[in-house]
Amino acid sequence: MIGELLKSQPEIALFVSLAIGYFIGSFRVGPIQLGGVCGTLIVALILGQTGARLAPDLKNIAFALFIFALGFTGGPQFFANIGRGWRYGLLSVIEIVSVLVLIMIAVSVMRLDIGTAAGLLAGAATESAVIGTASEAIGKLGLGDAETLRLQANIVTAYSVSYLFGLITIVLFTSQFAPLLLRINLRDEAERVWRKLGGSGAFGEGQRAAAPALVGRVFRVGAAAGVTVYALEQRHGFNLTVEQLQRNGADVPVDPQLPLAAGDLILVAGRREAVVAAAAGLGEEVDGAGFGQVFAEKLDVVLTRRDLHGRTIAQVRDQAKPEEGRGVYIAAVTRLESTVPALPGTELNRGDVLTLVGAKADVERGAKRLGYVLPATQKTDFVYLGLGVLVGMAIGHLGGQIGGVSIALGTGGGCLLSGLLFGWIRSRHPLVGSLPSAAAQILKDFGLATFIAAVGLSAGPDAIKLVREYGLALPLAGILMVLVPGLLSLWIGHVFLKLEAPMLLGAIAGQQCSTPAISALVGVTGNSTPVIGYTITYALSNILLPLMGPVVVGLAGKVG
Template sequence: MEQLIELLNEPLILVFVILFLGSWLGQIKIKGLSLGAAGVLLVAMVFGHFGYEVSPIIQNLGLSLFIVAIGLQAGPSFFRMMRSKGMIFGIIALVIVTISVITTIIVAKTFHISPALSVGLMTGALTSTPGLAAALQATGDPLASVGYGIAYPFGVLAVVLFVQLLPRIANIDLKKDLQKAKDPIKTEQSPEMIKVIVTNSKFHKKTLRELDFSKKSIVISRIIRNRQTMIALSDSVILLGDKLVAVGVQPELDAFSKEIGKKVDVDLENPDNIQLQKITVESDELIGKSLKELNLRQTYGATVTRIVRNGIEIRQNPNMPLIRGDVLTVVSTEDRLKEIEKLFSKKKLTVTNVHIFSISTILLLGILVGMIPINIPGFGTITLGIAGGPLFVALIIGHFGRLGPIHVRYYGPANQVIQELGLVLFLAGAGTTAGQGLIDVIQTEGLKLVLAGTLITIIPIVFGYLISKKIFKLSVVHSLGALSGGMTSTPALGALNQLIDSEDPAIAYAAAYPFALIFVAIAAQLIVFFL
């Protein structure tokens, strides 16, 4: 036992023992739920209670790495979403965080809870580790970690239960509700699908290439002839009486149908060999290229009918450059779709391409920016700190992808490695510091903190959902997806995905999540002035 205690006094051994036990605890699942990285925090608190402490340098290094990875991940979509209809989800995230702040202030005043504990409870209720990082920077008090640790488990459980139980209790058919409600993905420029029968003789025996719709948004995806459906290719010949399946913006579709024939309402039954599949653009080699350059029709016998970018369905333009994360709806045969999926996906053997120079530069710039004093009238002077500074710089550089010699378009898992490593190092340090006062806090304010954390969790959930549904008129699926993103709850998204086979929950979650990350980090620093 004495030898074990001596070993734990070695800084590196202490860190890795905490990481080992914490990650093991975080992997334990009870009815599909697990603590995840929060397991490291809880184990570190126990070690902290017995007097062990992880070096602040390790904690700050972990914090900086984690925050930079979050910024680089959110950067590409954050600013684009602010210019699109996806701002609806940003507003919902802002409302959820604002209600959380108001609830936290009221609860803190009512129960006489210290500012550090209160902010920690809020970030735990929102399951936001970046928020905890900002709270520790703003308060300089390790008790924020105690509040986070107390509120976090219920914060995870409450959103998951709300998502699972609401449709059952209210007896809601999610698919029907999704069809009836307002679709935030669609805009005035979103494509629609029509079926047109060819009656104009001048188009008889013409190929699709000869029709030349390249200057329009119209895409002919399939041809129905004698009840047989065929994939529409550039050299496909059109005959009188053919029914064309066309996708495009409504005004152009109306003009097209009048020119070539008339709209018809026929059932579209694809034979077994023709399928639709959603494919995500991930390959570095294809980013920046247009559909015209890729020439999928000629090369693969496939047609792209729709493009969803940053959660919004956009008008298709053959010359528009593709960006990472674009989701294409592709029509082709099963074998060809597999080939196209490989074409657009990351190469399986791509190495983890972390660019140390770029990461170091972002960290250095971020820490320097975090030290700049910012004067806020009525509140005094604040700094962005080790959390806010790197986050701000990473968001900007992540948006552009490359600034001079700095480039951050990493292979996906590479960013995940940086994020996970930084997170557990930060939690190990924050936990041991917080653990020194854990027992005293629980003994004196335990029940009060649990009740406070419950209120700070439940009130934003209810208000966030009602605002999404009643004010923005979103479907239940989009409302719950936005709520999961606004509460930064990935387990809730997983629960929602089990209820309906659709990409809509993920779109709403992905649109709200980056806004929530930023707003919680900002709120965690500003709320201190009100407490």
């Protein structure tokens, strides 16, 4: 009876897969969490035994929206990291080349069909988007309907089997085994790097600093009498600002050339370490009940200046003229929806979202110098979105032969490239193409989950056959496809590229596109230094790996 209901109303099977799948995926065992996508796939494979099927058109639309949004949000960082972040980018190249070689070895040794080979890539690399691009590539081979469906079902089954083992392997490798191989205490090393970047304390993701990085304190001028406002601020590297001044009970306009007088009450704001260092030379600290809130304004600004790409926060402040940078502080750096520690030694990339804090006039002046203010809009530009997807579909028709191997991009590859281009254009011309981050996240989450549920339902009957055929070979292959690239990257990154261990391990998690791995790393290190390496390789691998779907299908067909 349930089977007949699901067959007659497959939309029920879709939302049951989403609801139960995300519920299963929310459970965590130590650092391991399946996630909603994998949970949805498992439930869909089970429900697929009933014969419930979703229309292919729904599957294609969902995947097109997901892959376009993926490219759109990653476009600015992808282009920003090409060339300049070459040391980390090299790790993504190692990932791509090594997994392709290992896949071809597995095809030859295990006699894998092209669907199973592509699913092994998607699962071991924990990159779900490969399922879509590889499925489309198989659909363009001109095979019979039954054979096409069988091979596409094998992608999903091989993915589901190898994903779990790949996920466990990358989490344990980055957070536990790699530090042992490097012979380091990862928490101590992360704290050392944090302080090297200019941090005065370590705190983990999800935690708030007991002593905030930006503070405002009120002093009664004593030892600093006779010193001008400009000289005081210059003495501390312009990391603090005299925001307000009262003399004999009356407010006095703050002018950089104004000398401080004994008994003046001054509100000093800025980086905590600078204010603490200045306190002894200022005078007695008072409660300052008569002063207003200094950090009254907060603006999110997209960094667009080419000359600031790759510069640290401290270098950006040093480069700015005092009258331009005065009173402007970077409180947070967001990169690819991850928060990067906003320390003096943190390097900035074009496309980063900088949260500026300070007085209203100061942050507005700083925003004009750095880039453009991120509009606080909830509206999506559907003209831009629709045009982008159409351009992607047109690009998807392109294809050809490379070395005798037929490669077709398909809608997935085309929409990914189109999303990259349209996202990059949006970052340069913010008045067009609004796609708020929350809307983009919905497109990615719902689009991918719907696509995964659709392919899982159609693959259900063939899943058991493939598992019986290969047994433990697929899980073992998935583990090797994580360990070999991980060990290569660890060796090259440590010995030749001289990358700091927390950033190196974060980059290895990023080259594997593994969010659970970076979460586990942040938990082990106690601060967010691994995120600095993670964002670069994640941006590159998240784009390059899906493009490998058609390549694996072409190569596996040739080798097999």
